[in-house]
Amino acid sequence: MVVVMERGADEPQIEAVIERLDAYGFGVHRSTGAEHTVLGAIGVKPDFDVRHIKVLEGVKDVFRISSPYKLASREWHPDRSLVDVDGVTFGGDEIVVMAGPCSVESEEQIEAAAERVARAGAKILRGGAFKPRTSPYAFQGLGEEGLRMMRAAADRYGLKVVTEVMRPRQIPVVAKYAHTLQVGARNMQNFPLLQEIGKTKMPVLLKRGMSATINEWLQSAEYILAEDNPNVILCERGIRTFETATRNTLDLSAIPVVKKQSHLPIIADPSHGVGLRDKVTPMARASVAAGADGLMIETHPNPPEALSDGPQSLYLDEFDDLMEQVRRVAEAVGRTIPTGALAAV
Ligand code: PEP
Numbered sequence: 001m002v003v004v005m006e007r008g009a010d011e012p013q014i015e016a017v018i019e020r021l022d023a024y025g026f027g028v029h030r031s032t033g034a035e036h037t038v039l040g041a042i043g044v045k046p047d048f049d050v051r052h053i054k055v056l057e058g059v060k061d062v063f064r065i066s067s068p069y070k071l072a073s074r075e076w077h078p079d080r081s082l083v084d085v086d087g088v089t090f091g092g093d094e095i096v097v098m099a100g101p102c103s104v105e106s107e108e109q110i111e112a113a114a115e116r117v118a119r120a121g122a123k124i125l126r127g128g129a130f131k132p133r134t135s136p137y138a139f140q141g142l143g144e145e146g147l148r149m150m151r152a153a154a155d156r157y158g159l160k161v162v163t164e165v166m167r168p169r170q171i172p173v174v175a176k177y178a179h180t181l182q183v184g185a186r187n188m189q190n191f192p193l194l195q196e197i198g199k200t201k202m203p204v205l206l207k208r209g210m211s212a213t214i215n216e217w218l219q220s221a222e223y224i225l226a227e228d229n230p231n232v233i234l235c236e237r238g239i240r241t242f243e244t245a246t247r248n249t250l251d252l253s254a255i256p257v258v259k260k261q262s263h264l265p266i267i268a269d270p271s272h273g274v275g276l277r278d279k280v281t282p283m284a285r286a287s288v289a290a291g292a293d294g295l296m297i298e299t300h301p302n303p304p305e306a307l308s309d310g311p312q313s314l315y316l317d318e319f320d321d322l323m324e325q326v327r328r329v330a331e332a333v334g335r336t337i338p339t340g341a342l343a344a345v
């Protein structure tokens with residue numbers, strides 16, 4: 001940590017800051033410049049609240065040098081992590097596509113979606129059975145029945161399953177059917193949920209909260225990693241900004257930022273990121289160009305009749321088209337997206 005004193009800070013003020021730093025267990029290195037005295041506080045304390053120093057008399061600014069997260073950081077783990085989801089690897093040269101409807105609605109619906117996304121080259125079937133809806137009156141998902149339908153459809157087409165778990169007591173039932181547990185944007189800072197999910201050691205898709213900084217997001221990942229679960233995949237899904245033309249603002253710059261700060265794989269969800277069907281494919285292309293290790297795409301056999309997120313769900317034909325386009329972008333940036341080598345069993 002670096003403490004910059006105000007111009008004109010007097011000796012007693014400087015001494016008082018040094019004393020406080022010492023009391024908190026930091027070694028202090030003092031340098032006196034022409035205008036400012038700068039104090040280097042030496043010691044790694046990821047949980048130290050820098051405001052303790054910021055509020056002291058004569059302090060102009062305080063800068064943290066080491067990140068507040070450790071296990072998620074590249075400082076401590078320079079090599080990129082690969083996360084294995086039952087044979088599907090995230091973080092390697094291959095870009096992994098997760099696709100399916102927002103919610104599982106019926107056997108026919110999930111079956112139709114699974115068949116087509118597998119054929120197009122997706123490796124993981126998405127679909128919610130426990131849905132975090134803004135309104136308590138909106139469709140809340142089919143629960144375990146939905147999970148069962150999704151897993152059966154996924155197995156039939158050689159896909160893995162990712163689905164959301166909203167509260168700790170749902171973990172056993174979701175874990176029974178899913179290969180990856182999804183933590184939704186609204187739960188990114190539900191710390192008891194993150195800890196319980198960490199204990200399962202299952203792969204986790206951790207979505208970024210809609211108002212969360214990258215720093216806060218990586219600290220949430222730290223909760224899972226701290227339970228000895230290294231299998232965290234991050235998902236940028238759009239943040240709230242002043243812009244109203246799209247549902248959220250897909251923060252694509254988060255991808256290179258996270259890749260520099262963390263070793264964890266990161267994917268993008270342009271469906272929730274823009275919230276409008278016609279903008280999903282361009283932003284999927286951009287996500288791949290920006291370095292995403294995967295994509296999460298909502299697609300539905302009949303979007304106008306979907307029980308949730310129809311307007312942002314691609315028609316299945318549009319999904320085929322998206323896959324062809326992102327495959328070309330992937331090649332241009334030295335990655336690959338496999339073609340669907342699938343025959344229905
Ligand atoms: C979802 O993936 O269906 C979902 C609810 O996403 P988010 O948590 O990003 O809103």
Ligand code: MN
Binds near residue numbers: 103309
């Ligand atoms: Mn959705």
